[in-house]
Amino acid sequence: MRFPTRFLWGAGTSSYQIEGAAAGRGESIWDTFCAVDGNVLGGDDGRIACDHYNRYTDDVRLMSELGLGAYRFSVSWPRVMPDGKRLAPEGLDFYSRLVDELLARGIEPLPTLFHWDLPQALEDEGGWRSRDTAERFAEYAVVVHDALGDRIRQWTTINEPFCSAFLGYGSGVHAPGVREPGTALVAAHHHLLAHGRAVTALRAQARPDQVFALALNFAPALADGGSPAHLEAVRKWNAIHNRFFLDPVLGRGYAEDVLADVAHLDALEPAIKDGDLEVIGAKIDWLGVNFYAPTRVTPIDDPAQPSNAPLPGLRGMNVLPARGPLTAFGWEQTPSSLTDLLQWLHSYCDGLPLVVAENGASFEDKVSPDGHVHDTQRTAYFASHIRAVHDAIESGVDVLGYVAWSLLDNFEWSMGYSQRFGLIHVDFDSLRRTVKDSARFYSEVISRNAVPAG
Numbered sequence: 466m467r468f469p470t471r472f473l474w475g476a477g478t479s480s481y482q483i484e485g486a487a488a489g490r491g492e493s494i495w496d497t498f499c500a501v502d503g504n505v506l507g508g509d510d511g512r513i514a515c516d517h518y519n520r521y522t523d524d525v526r527l528m529s530e531l532g533l534g535a536y537r538f539s540v541s542w543p544r545v546m547p548d549g550k551r552l553a554p555e556g557l558d559f560y561s562r563l564v565d566e567l568l569a570r571g572i573e574p575l576p577t578l579f580h581w582d583l584p585q586a587l588e589d590e591g592g593w594r595s596r597d598t599a600e601r602f603a604e605y606a607v608v609v610h611d612a613l614g615d616r617i618r619q620w621t622t623i624n625e626p627f628c629s630a631f632l633g634y635g636s637g638v639h640a641p642g643v644r645e646p647g648t649a650l651v652a653a654h655h656h657l658l659a660h661g662r663a664v665t666a667l668r669a670q671a672r673p674d675q676v677f678a679l680a681l682n683f684a685p686a687l688a689d690g691g692s693p694a695h696l697e698a699v700r701k702w703n704a705i706h707n708r709f710f711l712d713p714v715l716g717r718g719y720a721e722d723v724l725a726d727v728a729h730l731d732a733l734e735p736a737i738k739d740g741d742l743e744v745i746g747a748k749i750d751w752l753g754v755n756f757y758a759p760t761r762v763t764p765i766d767d768p769a770q771p772s773n774a775p776l777p778g779l780r781g782m783n784v785l786p787a788r789g790p791l792t793a794f795g796w797e798q799t800p801s802s803l804t805d806l807l808q809w810l811h812s813y814c815d816g817l818p819l820v821v822a823e824n825g826a827s828f829e830d831k832v833s834p835d836g837h838v839h840d841t842q843r844t845a846y847f848a849s850h851i852r853a854v855h856d857a858i859e860s861g862v863d864v865l866g867y868v869a870w871s872l873l874d875n876f877e878w879s880m881g882y883s884q885r886f887g888l889i890h891v892d893f894d895s896l897r898r899t900v901k902d903s904a905r906f907y908s909e910v911i912s913r914n915a916v917p918a919g
């Protein structure tokens with residue numbers, strides 16, 4: 466199953482999850498969050514993580530050995546601006562060295578400007594509750610682009626505003642750990658505003674060949690029946706989980722049904738100021754699609770009853786347990802959902818090019834006595850999902866690339882180091898890297914630009 470020529474094959478990471486070297490940057494909300502007992506499994510944090518900051522040349526060499534065409538990483542705002550506002554040149558310099566190293570090995574850098582590690586100093590001033598944070602983000606984006614724009618063509622503003630806003634300020638399972646559904650909606654709006662302001666500011670100073678994107682996480686709903694009530698449960702989930710973010714980015718504003726579903730929280734509409742929706746609708750060149758698993762949903766009789774799902778404002782439906790085979794995280798493995806999602810996005814976004822910006826699975830990996838990691842389940846996950854992408858392309862969907870999550874086993878947020886997603890195993894005592902069998906499989910896919918049929 467051959468892929469188009471120039472199809473981009475990559476692997477992804479994010480700053481807080483791998484860099485470590487916490488002493489060389491400002492505090493982020495994840496440092497604060499991790500310091501509270503019970504927030505993160507095992508009391509872990511990202512202060513050392515994979516120590517990628519000090520080992521990046523070795524890590525880039527491994528990427529090159531695997532034949533990666535692209536590396537998606539995130540820039541740590543508190544490393545570049547410890548207080549969220551003033552530049553620390555040595556912080557920015559790390560990314561400059563990383564980018565040079567990647568380019569020297571023929572790997573395209575795909576930076577994301579925000580993957581959840583907000584400077585704590587900005588959180589102290591309101592964080593994403595505050596519109597000012599969107600302005601600060603655009604200023605920070607310009608500073609990074611000024612320094613690296615001569616060497617980088619493709620830019621992503623924000624990764625998964627859903628998680629940063631809804632899990633950070635709604636369910637509280639992510640930093641900063643706030644549990645206020647209305648605040649979560651306001652925070653989400655300000656993330657979208659930050660994205661739009663950054664795209665506008667960067668485009669104004671960009672070369673004509675530079676492109677701008679954002680990455681959204683999609684968990685398409687699958688219902689346990691086909692009745693109108695089931696269809697309504699699907700609509701509600703997709704509305705708040707998926708279209709909440711997508712519609713405004715596409716320049717369509719928030720959809721009527723989305724506004725109606727969250728109206729009882731009386732939070733979103735007061736936060737929308739004149740001109741915001743035009744800013745948020747700034748044209749993007751491709752959409753990053755992060756996909757791991759679908760969500761099973763079912764209606765509940767009382768439409769006003771709150772959902773068991775921690776989505777702000779969601780009522781009248783529940784999430785059902787995932788169906789096996791599951792990953793170590795308990796996530797379902799349903800590759801056909803990825804094909805369906807890409808096809809739906811292709812039509813819903815009027816043919817906007819798509820990049821699968823994250824896809825992968827955690828399993829309990831061990832280094833065997835033979836020195837290898839025989840992660841056959843991950844290989845099967847990648848194979849089936851890459852085939853699913855191929856099916857979408859065959860049906861006419863414009864997919865530019867596929868980015869495996871993750872390059873390295875890393876700090877998996879509130880799950881600490883318990884969930885290994887890497888193509889490369891990391892021993893968190895010695896920090897030794899071991900290339901897993903799944904990475905060798907992926908490397909073959911890349912070199913043939915094709916995946917074996919299932």
Ligand code: FCB
Nearest residue numbers: 479624625628682870877
């Ligand atoms: C995504 C995140 C990424 C990682 C994977 C497993 O939601 O963007 O950082 O945690 O899930």
